[in-house]
Amino acid sequence: MSPAAVSPRRFAPGDRVTVVYTHPPGHRRIPSYIRGKLGLVERYCGAFPNPEELAYGFDGLPARHLYRVRFQQTAIWPAYNGPAHDTLDLEIYEHWLRPAEEDVS
């Protein structure tokens, strides 16, 4: 069972989002290659204990909302060798996402 998250969901499927571009120390579940990239929310996955806290023995609560976000491969890799419709999906916790309009630098 997913533990309840305290905050309401910030994003819905179809929303344009940008991944926060930052490289803080410590355990982060978000791959470096996707930081700063623009994608579309594909689905909401539920709320899960925050792995960045679990990694250090804390309870990870309150749980964080997790989304699957879809990216165009050509938006991730400038030299991508394939058609523009190829995509990559991955799971991103809400605190790593901003509405695409916002400045994330």
Next chain:
Amino acid sequence: MNDKAHQRAEAHAHAILRWSDDSAHDIDETARYPLMTEAIRQILVEKGFISADTVRRLIEQMEARSDVTGGTIVARAWVDPAFKARLLANAKEAIADLGIPEVDATHLIVVENTETVHNVVVCTLCSCYPRTVLGMPPEWYKSKAYRSRVVREPRAVLKEFGTELADTVTVRVHDSNADMRYLVLPMRPPGTEGWSEDALAHLVTRDCMVGVTVPRVPAQAHAG
């Protein structure tokens, strides 16, 4: 013996300290975790917290899981459109209805291959894998080469697995980097009309459900 020769001899004598499969995690990290795990296992058994048989039984259960489960799920989806719809919408409930014992599909997402979409699964951060439905992951799935390359040049990697896709097909890579696990629902191959569910299940191998290949009917196959 000079210092360097001494160090080499020491290193050789304690080979287990340098153990690494160069696969899922950083080399320096893998060196200590197997050793720590074994030490903790021995202490827990000596102190009577767990029995050696419990450890053995759990390993046996873990390794008994296989892609037969995944193949059963896929074959059912091929013959039962209502089940397929439920599977894609909510894998946990659909698989529970199937009555396969002890399959925890709580966080499983099933992604469907079609004429226009091909899915392939990877975990770039470690080796997350849908073990409950596919068993233990193959070595290549955990290799740094697969994990680093399939996200950025999936078509080249698929080609190395013998899977060439037309540019009209969208390649969709799933980086299984957090709490969900992914199972690819391949397309039912032509020439399998009228096959039994059991015969269909045998066409669906592990690699088909990771998405590096597609099910094929062997030459001169007979309907089972």
